[in-house]
Amino acid sequence: MNTALLDQLREATLARVCRPFQPNQAKLLKHAQQLNLRSSAQDQKRILRLHVDEQPDFIWPFTYMTEEGVLRYVLFEGTGDSFPVHVVENADWISSPSQLDPSIYDSVWAGRLSVGGAVQDLQRTLNFDFDNMERITQHAFSVDSHGRQSVFDTHHYRARYATSFDGGVLTGTYQVDAGQHPYPFTILPPEAIYHPTLNSDGLWLPSGIVSAEEWTYRYARHLEDNQAQDLRGNPNNPRDRLPLMLWTIHCTQETFGGSIDPTIWQMALLHGYARQVDPILYYKGQSWATEHYGIFQPEVPIEGDRYAGVNYDALKLYEDFDLILVSGQAAGNCVRRSVEQNFYYILNHRQQDAHKMVLLSDTMSLIPGTEEGASRSFDAMRSLGLQVLTTTEATNALS
Numbered sequence: 001m002n003t004a005l006l007d008q009l010r011e012a013t014l015a016r017v018c019r020p021f022q023p024n025q026a027k028l029l030k031h032a033q034q035l036n037l038r039s040s041a042q043d044q045k046r047i048l049r050l051h052v053d054e055q056p057d058f059i060w061p062f063t064y065m066t067e068e069g070v071l072r073y074v075l076f077e078g079t080g081d082s083f084p085v086h087v088v089e090n091a092d093w094i095s096s097p098s099q100l101d102p103s104i105y106d107s108v109w110a111g112r113l114s115v116g117g118a119v120q121d122l123q124r125t126l127n128f129d130f131d132n133m134e135r136i137t138q139h140a141f142s143v144d145s146h147g148r149q150s151v152f153d154t155h156h157y158r159a160r161y162a163t164s165f166d167g168g169v170l171t172g173t174y175q176v177d178a179g180q181h182p183y184p185f186t187i188l189p190p191e192a193i194y195h196p197t198l199n200s201d202g203l204w205l206p207s208g209i210v211s212a213e214e215w216t217y218r219y220a221r222h223l224e225d226n227q228a229q230d231l232r233g234n235p236n237n238p239r240d241r242l243p244l245m246l247w248t249i250h251c252t253q254e255t256f257g258g259s260i261d262p263t264i265w266q267m268a269l270l271h272g273y274a275r276q277v278d279p280i281l282y283y284k285g286q287s288w289a290t291e292h293y294g295i296f297q298p299e300v301p302i303e304g305d306r307y308a309g310v311n312y313d314a315l316k317l318y319e320d321f322d323l324i325l326v327s328g329q330a331a332g333n334c335v336r337r338s339v340e341q342n343f344y345y346i347l348n349h350r351q352q353d354a355h356k357m358v359l360l361s362d363t364m365s366l367i368p369g370t371e372e373g374a375s376r377s378f379d380a381m382r383s384l385g386l387q388v389l390t391t392t393e394a395t396n397a398l399s
């Protein structure tokens with residue numbers, strides 16, 4: 001292997017973190033040939049790298065372009081040490097989320113649902129994947145991909161009357177005017193959602209989609225009922241359901257923010273050309289009617305909705321690999337659900353393969369408010385065979 005060239009390509013890729021660009025495939029093909037790596041088909045130990053939602057809308061800080069074509073980043077005061085120099089040098093500084101209004105920008109590139117710490121996770125992920133390019137057999141990616149409106153969007157709801165509303169751990173209680181959308185990160189219980197017969201006093205009116213009122217209330221009720229069932233007799237159930245939380249617009253289909261981060265994709269293309277194997281792609285979140293945190297099935301599968309079923313082919317990937325190394329965003333939501341879905345499937349079908357799942361703990365960060373549930377879930381799986389390693393520990397184990 002041409003290690004000097006590999007290190008050169010690594011540094012060039014890391015220098016492009018949080019910069020929008022299109023990988024040059026002709027140049028990557030040339031470099032891949034110069035690396036002189038064996039084909040993945042020759043691997044005796046087959047290793048899958050599973051990347052969960054490593055996309056600009058989750059990883060980058062809020063990023064926009066000025067009318068003059070200058071890329072700018074919106075950062076919170078006191079976080080400058082966490083970002084590359086080129087990001088800090090082109091930053092607008094704010095002290096609270098309330099100061100950021102995405103609707104005032106003409107050209108938004110990324111960071112619509114930015115996860116704190118994700119840029120550093122990205123850098124560690126890239127270093128790990130370059131360090132282990134000759135050992136990783138194949139890369140697989142989930143791609144969060146949404147339409148114009150979903151059951152978890154703030155703009156799916158409007159207040160029917162003025163009041164105060166407790167939005168949960170992240171928003172607290174806030175004043176609501178008639179006609180306004182709820183705040184992002186609001187937790188919405190079913191009793192807060194309007195239904196013409198089942199909950200006519202509900203505050204939040206679903207709108208914009210045929211049958212939205214009927215389904216949205218029943219969806220939230222289904223989540224809550226299953227939560228109660230999961231926790232009945234076991235208040236510490238590690239697989240408790242996540243509540244209906246409302247998010248900002250993010251990962252809209254065919255947008256840059258909803259694509260795979262270009263530095264990760266450039267690395268994966270280089271790996272694919274060098275080792276003669278294609279990356280695997282799994283799209284999720286395309287049904288408006290259910291949240292789709294996990295790669296393998298949504299929170300509420302919907303019969304007859306081709307975007308809201310169980311992906312059994314993906315669940316069986318473990319049969320083709322000796323290890324599945326997982327990274328991504330965010331740790332307490334999409335990573336947690338994806339690992340749970342695949343790990344417990346493996347546990348139920350071939351318990352001796354549970355050790356195949358490896359969580360790269362320093363390549364994912366948490367959205368505030370999800371810490372306790374994520375810790376409980378990962379600890380439970382770890383006691384049953386899930387491996388939890390840092391990238392350094394994993395690299396040493398693979399060497």
